[in-house]
Amino acid sequence: MRDSLAAFVRKEFLHIFRDRRTMMILLLMPIVLIILFGYAITTEIKRVPVAILDQSRDEVTQKMISHFVASEYFELYKMIDSEEEGQALFRQGKIRMALIVESGKLKGENEIQLLVDATDPNEATQLSAYATQIAVESGKVKVESENANSNAKPLSPFTFHLSPDQGIAPVIKLLYNPQLRGAYNFVPGVMGLILILICAMMTSVGIVKEKEIGTMEVLLVSPMKPVYIILAKATPYLLLSLVNIATILSLSYFLLDVPINGSLLLLVGVSVLYALVALCLGLLISTIADTQQAAMLISAVVLMLPVILLSGMVFPIENMPEILQVISNIVPAKWYIIAVKDIMIKGLGFGSVLQEIGVLALMVVVLVGLSVKRFKIRL
Amino acid sequence: MNVIETDKLTKCFGTFTAVDHISFTVGEGEIFGFLGANGAGKTTAMRMLCGLSTPTSGTGKVAGFDIYKETEQIKRHIGYMSQKFSLYGDLKVWENIRLYGGIYGLSEKQLKAKTDELLRVLDLENERNTLVDALPLGWKQKLAFSVAIIHEPRIVFLDEPTGGVDPVTRRQFWELIYQAAERGITVFVTTHYMDEAEYCNRVSIMVDGKIEALDSPSALKSSFKAGNMNEVFHALARGARRVDN
Secondary structure, three states: OHHHHHHHHHHHHHHHHHOHHHHHHHHHHHHHHHHHHHHHOOOOOOOEEEEEEEOOOOHHHHHHHHHHHHOOOEEEEEEOOOHHHHHHHHHHOOOOEEEEEEOOOOOOOOEEEEEEOOOOHHHHHHHHHHHHHHHHHHOOEEEEEOOOOOOOOOOOOEEEEEEEOOOOOOOOOOOOOOOOOOHHHHHHHHHHHHHHHHHHHHHHHHHHHHHHHOHHHHHHHOOOOHHHHHHHHHHHHHHHHHHHHHHHHHHHHHHOOOOOOOOHHHHHHHHHHHHHHHHHHHHHHHHHOOOHHHHHHHHHHHHHHHHHHHOOOOOOHHHOOHHHHHHHOOOHHHHHHHHHHHHHHOOOOHHHHHHHHHHHHHHHHHHHHHHHHHHHHHO | OEEEEEEEEEEEEOOEEEEEEEEEEEEOOOEEEEEEOOOOOHHHHHHHHOOOOOOOEEEEEEOOEEOOOOHHHHHHHEEEEOOOOOOOOOOEHHHHHHHHHHHOOOOHHHHHHHHHHHHHHOOOHHHOOOEHHHOOHHHHHHHHHHHHOOOOOOEEEEEOOOOOOOHHHHHHHHHHHHHHHHOOOEEEEEOOOHHHHOOOOEEEEEEOOEEEEEEOHHHHHHHOOOOOHHHHHHHHHOOOOOOOO
């Protein structure tokens, strides 16, 4: 039986190697995704044009403005002389943020107004957070926020005040990712996506292809046990996905400076577990689909969309309506991504990802049970 | 000696009786034609004999093994060629031979000898490294048959093996079947072509899940007073209620 299994695994590798185009796609896809997310599709804020109106010109505000200009988030577009000029620049789309420093009503106390183009609310939130941080760093300030966009103009800047203060000074410290690097979030996401894609989609298409060309029937009539057929099918894709994990991790480590703070062994272990879940999903899909196209379509709709939309890779799960939050629990990628972030970024150990490992393991058991049942019914 | 024996073999899917109490025997080295219109129950019957499907009732033995309990042993002693083409088009000729040989547990030495012998007999020695996809259909089918009996099974099941092949190639294919039968391999073949039915030692004709006739082609022709098997078949199939799947 071991010999026939070996013969079968060899055959599966040949299928992959002979199909050059698919193999190239499988090997290049992680590289392309990492580069795309790392350099093109970035949610990070960089060099946003800012106009500054400084009516005070004292030491504290000068220091703060120089901090603003020096930061990589903002770029001074123009020093302006009036608020109206700032509004005009907003309307022309020249700037996305304006900083207005009013002259101190009392000695040594300035009121700072921040006008942010909130047409993209996420960006506006991030911009004001960065600005607040810089203001806080440049002097003792009290943050008082106030939404002033009730009279909704087409372009509705939201405003809040920063004022120097003698008393309370918030000290903001960002844990794990002090530079707010987007790569820390998307690298685990890309890993979750690639593994599902390769293990589930390719396995389901591979099995359905055999049904389509009629070889599956011949295999089922042979002494080869169905479980061996499936094992042999899964092996090359499991190995291929390990290669992809290695590619993603080295690219993110060397190119994007994403650290691997935790145990590499644990990271690979969790990845293999997740790959197993994906393989089982592929197997289940193969028992439902009758054609390769159907298998591909089901994989795309049932697997990839939830990974992109519901795993927390792109949209934060905490912000979703409750029903979607509940649904997100059955998306394996969600648990995998949490575990990878814990291990890679936070550097946590086995004990901290126990829950995620448990959920993924449970998914394997349930899926294996379901597919075996369905596989038998079809015979 | 009989290599296939069935007694009142029945398979129901819900209220639908796909195979209805069929009883027959097939002797060793016999070429047994299994005829019937689409939906008559041929494939279901064949699947039960191959151990792919559990019968609802009745008994059966294939190669001396029980079709309920000993399906694993049955699988070791039978060969199978499906109506769909059952080789891998993206593998080379020799890789296909080795794969199936490997699945049936042939040793490295046996594999090598078998591969050489097979390529010589089929006159495919120059095509050893050709991808199967690149071979003409007739060659593919001959190769598929040879691969199906690579482990010298007691019985080989052929499910409409000659669909879409021209008459000359079909004739050549049947020569391979005769050679296999001479070596003592029982051939159980389903077909749509009535001229092929004439090549069989005995044929059974299934109508609506039941075997309506079973004899040698010449005996059938004389009892139905028909000039050829086509007329015999139509005389029986006319009464069929089930037309398609």
